[in-house]
Amino acid sequence: MLKKLLMTPGPTNVPEEIRKKMAEDVIHHRMADYKKLFSEVSENLKDFFKTKQEVLTLTCSGTGVMEAAVVNLFSKKEKVLVINTGNFGQRFVEIAATYELDVIDLKYDWGSTYDLDDIKAAISENPDLKGIFMTHSETSTGVLNDIQRVGNLTKDTDILLVVDSVSGMVVNPLEFDDWSLDCVVAGSQKGFLLPPGLAFIALSNKAKKAMERSNLPKFYFDLKKYIKFLKEKQQNPYTPAITLIVGLKCACDLLLEEGLDTIQAKHTKLRKYLGEELLKLGFEHFVTDEKARGNTLVAVTHRGIQDMDKFRETVDKDGVSIAGGQGNYAGKLLRIGCLGKITKADIDRTIEEIKKNLI
């Protein structure tokens, strides 16, 4: 029997050598061997963010680190703008509203990217704006939002640019320092070849200053403690997911050895191939503007399939897991992940199963 193939935009299949590494005995997180391991992965992570700043590792899923960004950088009633292009933009709106920030919700139709003129207008109309939140790869739609252009707008201002690259990082380019980003968050179960459970965050000097002023409540996610522990002890303040950090070292070695440029070029090719094969079966791209599509996933509709969720359940029984639509698009979309360790053969198997169930 073929093993189950995860073609979802997170979690992804974990390569055998990483799983084997994680099956080894647990080490202790206050000892020298852990400190060495944690210093090494913390250095490696800088290569993914493309930054000289430290990258902090938290034990939580992506939503946890999004919340950490909000509670560490802002204060009650501060005005922030969310570039809301889908379900994950909406999540920032909800987290910020939960902490009583004054949220401008700049909503776009699902499947579209943002319009830069709207951001310029919002900045000039709101001189008291403290932050902009945006999603790099909008996993609910397949849109890849250009974050560099927004970085150019915020770089010489006091506005903090906070980016959710949970599903964007690794398979799509991102330059933390060069694009003047202030806070970027990522997660283990998307591009990093790992199971869920770890999240990563980097902060600019501007963001670190804002952290000193922030008055929102926080304890577990107080990032000052994570910075202090990393710098002074090469450790985490609380017991980390040690096993996943062991896996992370193995994943970083594999990914960095292959090289991010090579990986990104490979995923562009695979994602385009997947799209072309789906079109042959009568599917249509949900993101109509080709330039707005990213490498993380391919989202498609099909006039002949009434209930996409039922359809993907059948494909799942045949051994290939694919994701469906979220929010108002539940049952109307297929979202096929193109990240993690996937190959052309995996795509061919996925297409084969979809084709079989179409008839």
Ligand SMILES: *Cc1c(COP(=O)(O)O)cnc(C)c1O
């Ligand atoms: C997966 C994902 C998250 C985090 O979701 P969790 O279920 O909390 O891991 C956040 N943002 C984006 C864009 C994602 O794809």
